[in-house]
Amino acid sequence: MKALRYIASQNNKIITVSELVKKLRIPHSFLRKILQILNKKRILKSYKGQGGGFMLALKPDEIFLADLIRIFHGPFKFNDCLFVKKKCPEVNSCILKRKIDNIEQRVIAELKSITLESLLQ
Amino acid sequence: MKALRYIASQNNKIITVSELVKKLRIPHSFLRKILQILNKKRILKSYKGQGGGFMLALKPDEIFLADLIRIFHGPFKFNDCLFVKKKCPEVNSCILKRKIDNIEQRVIAELKSITLESLLQ
DNA sequence: GTAAATGATACCATTTTAGTATCATTTATA
DNA sequence: TATAAATGATACTAAAATGGTATCATTTAC
Numbered sequence: 137m138k139a140l141r142y143i144a145s146q147n148n149k150i151i152t153v154s155e156l157v158k159k160l161r162i163p164h165s166f167l168r169k170i171l172q173i174l175n176k177k178r179i180l181k182s183y184k185g186q187g188g189g190f191m192l193a194l195k196p197d198e199i200f201l202a203d204l205i206r207i208f209h210g211p212f213k214f215n216d217c218l219f220v221k222k223k224c225p226e227v228n229s230c231i232l233k234r235k236i237d238n239i240e241q242r243v244i245a246e247l248k249s250i251t252l253e254s255l256l257q
Numbered sequence: 258m259k260a261l262r263y264i265a266s267q268n269n270k271i272i273t274v275s276e277l278v279k280k281l282r283i284p285h286s287f288l289r290k291i292l293q294i295l296n297k298k299r300i301l302k303s304y305k306g307q308g309g310g311f312m313l314a315l316k317p318d319e320i321f322l323a324d325l326i327r328i329f330h331g332p333f334k335f336n337d338c339l340f341v342k343k344k345c346p347e348v349n350s351c352i353l354k355r356k357i358d359n360i361e362q363r364v365i366a367e368l369k370s371i372t373l374e375s376l377l378q
Numbered sequence: 379g380t381a382a383a384t385g386a387t388a389c390c391a392t393t394t395t396a397g398t399a400t401c402a403t404t405t406a407t408a
Numbered sequence: 409t410a411t412a413a414a415t416g417a418t419a420c421t422a423a424a425a426t427g428g429t430a431t432c433a434t435t436t437a438c
Contacts, residue, residue, distance in 0.1 A: 152415090254356075297385095310384080
């Protein structure tokens with residue numbers, strides 16, 4: 137998020153990992169890995185070779201926190217009812233599951249409403 | 258939760274782990290460990306010796322999902338801002354943290370509203 | 379005294395998380 | 409055209425969390 141905020145703040149300039157490392161004090165290889173993932177997922181565009189680096193592939197108001205979480209943590213499932221590695225036989229009738237599903241949906245809705253734009257300044 | 262629901266449904270009878278194992282098909286040692294924790298945390302009362310077992314220590318409408326989650330997963334902190342094992346220097350000014358804290362508070366409020374009582378039937 | 383119960387605690391395997399390291403490829407430019 | 413500066417791909421590692429198991433000690437009803 138810090139890297140994305142920095143990149144967004146430099147509107148449409150190509151930013152290198154080295155620049156981010158200096159500004160944000162994030163370990164170089166770690167940050168590279170993250171930016172590579174964001175590139176594959178089309179949040180960033182990358183440019184190889186000398187003079188290369190990264191830029192946003194989308195406008196800041198098109199980048200949603202919900203999507204970033206999905207990219208790094210996988211799909212939301214607070215509620216993946218397993219027991220001893222088998223699916224719980226009561227998944228369909230379980231009242232608890234219904235209540236948690238409900239909360240999950242609301243959280244996801246909130247996370248969709250947080251854009252990179254909304255985190256600048 | 259399954260065990261608590263079963264125990265609650267047998268109002269004020271002492272229930273043994275063996276009975277729960279038969280009804281709920283949860284491994285014996287695993288269930289014992291869980292019930293021991295619930296006993297220590299005063300959600301259950303335990304009775305040792307022959308004829309012993311477990312009972313609710315509270316009424317079903319005094320047992321909150323939020324507390325059970327805290328017991329087994331530790332305190333809620335979706336938002337424990339660490340980086341390279343150090344606290345992030347921006348914790349206080351971070352807009353993202355503020356937004357997530359907000360969501361967290363609402364989720365906790367919801368989890369507090371779910372009681373064992375509300376999961377019976 | 380013994381069987382039936384919980385208490386305490388140590389142990390283990392697997393998965394996830396957080397991060398490092400290295401070699402390959404691309405490209406601007408001197 | 410060689411080289412330096414950038415990303416791409418990918419393999420590796422250490423530590424922590426997760427999901428359990430196993431065992432010995434203690435208590436208590438009968």
